[in-house]
Structure formats: C-alpha cells, structure tokens
Amino acid sequence: MSENSNIQRLKPDAWLGGFLTVVGLWAAREATSFDEFSWVYPFALSAALAVLGAAIGLRAFKAGRNDKSMGDARVFLQGAVAMTLVLALWVTALDQGLGYVGPTFVAVVALLWITGIRDRRRLLVNGLGVTVGVFVLFGIIFATPLPVLEPLQILIRQ
Amino acid sequence: MEVLALGLKTLCDPLVFSMLLLGVTAGLVIGTIPGLNDNIAFAVFLPFSFSLRADMALALMVGVYCSTAIGGAIPAIMMRVPGTASSMLTLIDGNAMARKGQAGQALSIAVTSSVVGGIVSALVLLFFAPLLAKFALKFGYVENFALGVLGLSSVVGLLSGNVLKGLVSGVLGLLVATIGFTLKTGQPRFVFDNMNLIEGVPFVALLIGLFGVAALFELVEEILVGKRSEGGHEVIPGIGSTKLSGRLIRRLVPTWFRSSFIGSAIGIAPGAGSLMAIYVAYDQAARAYLRRRHQAPDDPRWGEGAPEGVAAPETANNAVVASSMVPLLSLGIPGNSVSALFIAALAIQGMVPGPLLFTEHLDIAWMILTGFLVANILMGPLSYLMINTMIRMVFSLSKETMVAAIALLCLTGAYADGNNVFNIWVALMAGAVGYGMKKFNVPLAPAILGIVLGRKIEDSLMSSLAVSDGSWWIFLDPKSHPISLALLVASAAFLVGPVLSAWRRSITKHAPSSAN
Numbered sequence: 253m254s255e256n257s258n259i260q261r262l263k264p265d266a267w268l269g270g271f272l273t274v275v276g277l278w279a280a281r282e283a284t285s286f287d288e289f290s291w292v293y294p295f296a297l298s299a300a301l302a303v304l305g306a307a308i309g310l311r312a313f314k315a316g317r318n319d320k321s322m323g324d325a326r327v328f329l330q331g332a333v334a335m336t337l338v339l340a341l342w343v344t345a346l347d348q349g350l351g352y353v354g355p356t357f358v359a360v361v362a363l364l365w366i367t368g369i370r371d372r373r374r375l376l377v378n379g380l381g382v383t384v385g386v387f388v389l390f391g392i393i394f395a396t397p398l399p400v401l402e403p404l405q406i407l408i409r410q
Numbered sequence: 411m412e413v414l415a416l417g418l419k420t421l422c423d424p425l426v427f428s429m430l431l432l433g434v435t436a437g438l439v440i441g442t443i444p445g446l447n448d449n450i451a452f453a454v455f456l457p458f459s460f461s462l463r464a465d466m467a468l469a470l471m472v473g474v475y476c477s478t479a480i481g482g483a484i485p486a487i488m489m490r491v492p493g494t495a496s497s498m499l500t501l502i503d504g505n506a507m508a509r510k511g512q513a514g515q516a517l518s519i520a521v522t523s524s525v526v527g528g529i530v531s532a533l534v535l536l537f538f539a540p541l542l543a544k545f546a547l548k549f550g551y552v553e554n555f556a557l558g559v560l561g562l563s564s565v566v567g568l569l570s571g572n573v574l575k576g577l578v579s580g581v582l583g584l585l586v587a588t589i590g591f592t593l594k595t596g597q598p599r600f601v602f603d604n605m606n607l608i609e610g611v612p613f614v615a616l617l618i619g620l621f622g623v624a625a626l627f628e629l630v631e632e633i634l635v636g637k638r639s640e641g642g643h644e645v646i647p648g649i650g651s652t653k654l655s656g657r658l659i660r661r662l663v664p665t666w667f668r669s670s671f672i673g674s675a676i677g678i679a680p681g682a683g684s685l686m687a688i689y690v691a692y693d694q695a696a697r698a699y700l701r702r703r704h705q706a707p708d709d710p711r712w713g714e715g716a717p718e719g720v721a722a723p724e725t726a727n728n729a730v731v732a733s734s735m736v737p738l739l740s741l742g743i744p745g746n747s748v749s750a751l752f753i754a755a756l757a758i759q760g761m762v763p764g765p766l767l768f769t770e771h772l773d774i775a776w777m778i779l780t781g782f783l784v785a786n787i788l789m790g791p792l793s794y795l796m797i798n799t800m801i802r803m804v805f806s807l808s809k810e811t812m813v814a815a816i817a818l819l820c821l822t823g824a825y826a827d828g829n830n831v832f833n834i835w836v837a838l839m840a841g842a843v844g845y846g847m848k849k850f851n852v853p854l855a856p857a858i859l860g861i862v863l864g865r866k867i868e869d870s871l872m873s874s875l876a877v878s879d880g881s882w883w884i885f886l887d888p889k890s891h892p893i894s895l896a897l898l899v900a901s902a903a904f905l906v907g908p909v910l911s912a913w914r915r916s917i918t919k920h921a922p923s924s925a926n
Contacts, residue, residue, distance in 0.1 A: 264850055265850070268852070272578060279585060279600070282600060283599075286592075286599055287595050289592070289594055289597070289872075290595055290599060293588065293871070293872070294585065294588045294599060294600070297581055297584050297585045300577075300581050301582065301585065304574060304577055304581060305578065307574060308574055308575065308578065328849075330634055331631045331634050332630065332631065332842070335626075335630055335817075336627075336838065336842055339821065339838050340838065342821075343821075343831060343835055343838065347831045356818065359818075360814045360818065363813060363814040363817060364810055364811065364814055366630065367630060367633050368633065368634070369808075369810050378808065378810075378811045378814070379814075381811075382811060382814050382815045382818060386815070386818045386822055390457075390822050390823075393461075394457075394460065396461075396822075396825070396826045396829065397829050398822070398825075399831065
C-alpha cells in the first residue's frame with residue numbers, strides 16, 4: 253500500500269483528536285506558568301481537552317472506516333479557504349492605513365468572483381453597491397469612525 | 411400587573427415600537443431567503459445596537475428573533491427549499507399541498523401555526539421568567555456554580571450519540587473564557603502579550619464570527635456545490651386562496667395545542683433547540699394523524715399534503731423562540747445558540763441577563779417579555795401582507811451579492827464594537843473555527859455556553875472553595891446547599907443518561923448475533 257493511500261485512510265476524527273490533544277497539552281503546560289491562584293482551573297480544563305482529544309482519536313482509529321463527512325475538498329478550498337484569505341488580506345489592508353473604501357471594494361469584488369460571478373459589469377456594479385451601502389450605513393448613519401486612508405488622515409489632522 | 415403595564419408602556423414608545431416592527435419585518439425577510447438563518451440575522455443586526463438606545467436595540471432584536479422562523483416556511487412550501495433549518499420538515503407536506511394547488515392554504519396554516527406557537531411560548535416566558543428569576547435571587551456562589559454545571563451538562567447530554575464531541579466543545583468554550591486577566595490576582599492568561607486580549611476575547615466579535623461568519627462559509631459552500639440553484643429552477647406553484655375554513659381550524663386545534671406544549675417545554679431546556687422540537691412535534695402529529703386517518707380514508711397520506719404536517723413543525727419551531735429566553739432572562743443560561751447572542755445584545759447595553767436584570771432594569775426586562783408577545787401578534791398580519799413580495803424577492807435576489815454584503819456587515823459590525831481592527835481578526839478566526847467545528851461534527855452550542863458561563867463558573871467555584879477551605883463537599887451538602895445538590899444530581903443525570911441509553915442500544919444490537 254502506498255504512503256498516499258495510508259494518508260487517505262486517516263479519518264478526519266483522527267486528525268481532530270490529534271490536534272485537540274496537542275492543543276490541550278500545550279495549554280496545560282502554559283497553565284503551569286500562572287500564579288498559584290490562577291493555574292488550577294485552566295490546567296484542569298486543558299488536561300481534560302487533551303484526554304478527550306486522545307479519546308476521539310483512538311475511537312476514530314478503532315472504527316476502521318473512512319469517514320467521508322468532510323465533503324468535497326475542492327469546494328472547501330474554493331469556498332472557505334479562498335474567502336478567509338480574501339478577508340484576511342482585507343483586514344491587513346485596513347490595518348496598514350489603506351483606508352476603508354478601497355480595500356473593501358477590492359474584497360467585495362473578490363468575494364463575488366469566488367461565489368461564481370464572472371461578468372465584469374456585474375462585478376463592478378455589485379461591488380460598488382455593496383461597498384457604498386455598508387460605508388453609508390456604518391460610516392455615515394451610525395457615525396462609526398471607519399479606517400481612513402493614511403495620507404487623507406494626515407490632511408484631516410492638518 | 412404593574413410591571414406588565416411598565417413593560418407595555420416602554421414598548422409603546424413610538425421609536426421602540428418602530429424598532430420592534432422593523433425587527434419583525436427584517437426577520438421575516440431574512441428567514442425567507444434560503445441559507446440565511448436566525449444566527450445570521452442576529453449577527454447582522456447586533457452591531458446596529460451600538461448606536462441605539464437600550465430599549466430600541468433590544469426591541470429590534472426581539473422582533474428579529476421572533477420572525478425568522480416563520481419566514482423560513484415560505485420557500486419550504488413554495489420551492490421545497492427550507493429558508494431556515496427549523497422549517498426542514500414543513501417542506502414535506504407543505505410543498506405537497508402547494509403542488510396540489512393549495513399553496514395559499516399551506517402558507518396560511520404555517521403563518522397561523524407560527525403565531526399560535528409564538529403566543530403560547532410568549533405567555534410561558536411571561537409567566538415563568540419572573541418566577542424563576544425571583545427564585546434565583548437566593549442563589550449564592552455554590553448554587554451559581556452548580557447552575558453553570560447544569561447548563562453545560564444539559565446541553566452536552568442532549569447531544570445524543572455525540573457526547574464526547576459535546577464535551578470537547580464545552581471544554582473549549584470554558585478554556586476560551588479563561589483568556590485574559592484573572593479577577594482575583596490580575597494574572598494574564600493565554601494573552602500572548604496582546605493588550606487586546608487583556609479583558610478576554612472580545613465577546614461581540616467572537617459571537618459574530620461563530621454565528622455570522624461561520625454560516626457564511628457554509629452558504630458559500632452551498633452556492634459552490636450548487637444545491638440551491640436546483641431549487642431555483644423549479645416552477646413556483648400559484649398561491650391560490652389563503653382562507654382557512656372553520657372546519658380546518660377546528661381540526662388543527664389539537665395539533666397546535668400539542669405542538670405548542672412540546673415546543674415550549676423543549677425551548678426551556680438549555681441547548682435542546684428548535685430542531686428537537688420540530689422532530690418531536692412532527693412525530694406526535696404523525697401518530698395522531700394516522701389514528702385519525704382510519705376514520706377518514708379520503709385524507710391525503712402523511713407526507714403527501716397533510717395540513718397537520720405543516721401545522722406541527724411550524725407551531726413547535728415558533729414555540730421554542732420565546733421559551734428559550736426563560737433560562738436566559740431568569741438564570742443567565744442561554745436556552746439555545748441564538749438566545750446566547752441575546753447576551754451580547756444585552757452586554758452592549760451594559761446589562762447582564764439573570765435575576766439582577768429584573769431588579770436593576772425592570773422596565774427593560776418587562777419590555778423584552780411583553781415584546782415577545784406583541785411581536786408574535788404583529789407577525790401574523792405582517793406575514794399575510796408580505797407573502798407575495800417575499801416570494802418574488804427570493805427569486806430576484808443575487809445570493810452571491812448577499813454573501814459579500816453579509817460578510818461586510820458582520821465584519822464591519824465587529825469592528826464597530828470599540829472601533830478596533832483586532833475585533834475583525836477575532837470574528838474572522840472565530841468564523842473559521844466555527845465552520846471547522848461544523849465540518850468535524852463538533853456541536854457549537856456547548857462551546858457557546860462554555861464561553862458565556864466560563865467566568866461565572868470559575869469565579870463561583872473558586873469563591874465556594876475559598877469558603878469551604880478547599881472542600882468539594884460544599885456542593886453536595888444537603889443541609890446547607892440542597893439546591894446545589896439537586897442541580898448537580900440533575901447534571902449527572904443529563905450526562906449519564908445518553909451513555910446508558912447508548913450502552914443499552916449496543917447490548918440490544920449484539921444480543922441476536924450472540925444468540926445466533
């Protein structure tokens with residue numbers, strides 16, 4: 253049996269169990285560095301997480317069947333992963349002083365593209381509509397101080 | 411009666427009433443759109459609370475919460491696509507009725523049933539929440555700890571067949587709640603030198619992520635898989651007459667009564683949720699229908715257009731709504747995931763759910779209680795007025811644009827809580843984690859409850875142990891803390907029950923093979 257097929261046979265629950273065990277053990281180790289009044293409770297929870305993770309992992313190995321509950325990996329990559337990436341880039345842009353409107357418009361267009369819109373006019377019109385709509389709602393109606401483009405901020409301060 | 415009048419007076423303020431009306435309308439619209447549910451509706455509207463008065467903001471939330479379930483029945487009946495998860499059983503008989511040219515009847519049954527279930531549930535809330543809150547005022551640290559444990563174990567225990575993952579979810583939630591400074595010593599825990607985490611993970615952003623953003627990921631997946639476009643290509647049946655005959659109403663009364671009781675009872679139990687309610691109510695209605703059909707063989711078969719098949723789930727899913735607020739408003743324990751979001755709505759206004767809400771913010775507490783009743787009454791006529799518009803809207807909306815708009819509303823909303831970009835990161839990460847949990851079949855409800863109750867559980871545990879010089883028997887002492895003992899016994903029953911029934915099932919399953 254090839255190595256690839258061995259990997260394919262690993263069930264999602266085995267991965268989940270392993271991950272939870274590692275997180276539990278790491279958190280338990282972290283908890284031991286807290287002061288004498290603050291460590292016991294998080295330590296107990298972390299240890300419980302590690303034990304429960306190990307139990308889930310073991311149960312998955314014992315079950316001996318390939319669990320297909322995760323669904324189509326391609327859809328997962330095209331959907332959730334691509335969307336997270338776009339939104340993460342959008343937040344980074346907001347954080348880097350690129351303002352709200354520009355990065356938001358680009359992010360909206362990218363999200364529309366991910367969900368399957370390919371018509372350029374529709375991308376532009378819908379992208380603009382959503383961006384302006386949310387900007388007006390939060391920035392103007394609710395008076396939320398949205399991130400401002402850095403050079404613009406300098407101008408406003410002057 | 412005085413407090414009831416106070417609640418109604420607060421609600422009758424024109425601005426507050428407008429917000430309730432806006433909430434009901436928005437909930438109806440959002441519920442009608444397949445893929446959007448009460449979680450998304452709440453996550454989108456939550457940030458609006460920042461700029462509203464407490465009474466207005468909470469009236470808006472009450473309206474949204476009440477009406478999303480009713481909206482979900484419309485596409486279920488017309489297109490065989492449930493608008494919300496709680497209308498997934500409505501589509502069986504509802505769509506069968508629509509295909510027989512009785513769409514109007516099915517829609518009327520759904521609306522009337524939802525209103526009946528909602529009103530019964532609101533009355534349950536009005537009666538039980540203040541009573542329980544009064545009782546809960548007697549609770550000290552020991553009882554509060556036991557109550558927290560009961561809340562968590564009831565949620566985990568109700569996830570039959572998934573107790574292990576339910577426990578993982580609960581523990582994860584409790585661990586997330588430990589992030590930040592401890593109240594006693596000021597020790598920073600799991601903050602990674604990030605000043606934004608010193609007071610804990612931003613609560614509103616966390617909930618917006620776990621509910622709104624995670625649901626968006628699922629929606630994108632649904633769009634990509636193409637499930638929803640299948641429903642869109644179907645021919646929409648004509649609505650026809652929406653008038654219900656007196657005979658049909660009389661026939662449905664027992665179903666409404668039974669399903670309202672089931673929904674309200676399940677709604678009060680933390681973590682049980684609307685899905686359990688619709689399944690139990692549907693099952694009970696099916697049994698009663700089959701008994702009845704022996705006497706009326708001309709009636710359609712169950713699942714092929716029986717009016718009771720629409721009435722039972724629609725009554726039950728709305729009966730869960732207000733009753734799920736009973737444990738939240740009286741004890742501070744959310745009845746289901748959406749009512750957990752209500753905690754965020756209250757927190758934004760500087761309020762904490764629980765018995766103190768009834769002493770410190772009497773007007774608001776009673777406005778919420780009466781708001782549920784009024785929202786359910788408003789829901790009926792509004793639904794009739796909007797049915798045609800909503801059906802047209804479902805087919806004209808671009809789901810792709812909706813994804814982008816909701817993502818922005820949720821994440822910009824998270825930012826608006828303190829005007830901090832860090833909150834967007836929290837919402838995004840929480841969304842990814844929530845979606846991951848769904849993919850790995852880890853239930854979200856225990857984690858939410860763990861996050862909500864974590865601090866309370868830890869503080870009451872530590873304070874109780876300090877009083878008892880470290881003795882754990884303080885929680886089980888029948889003389890000084892009988893309530894705590896009773897609550898912990900109930901918790902143990904919730905956790906042990908599913909394990910015992912699974913064990914019994916496995917014995918029954920293996921018995922014939924061993925006999926062979």
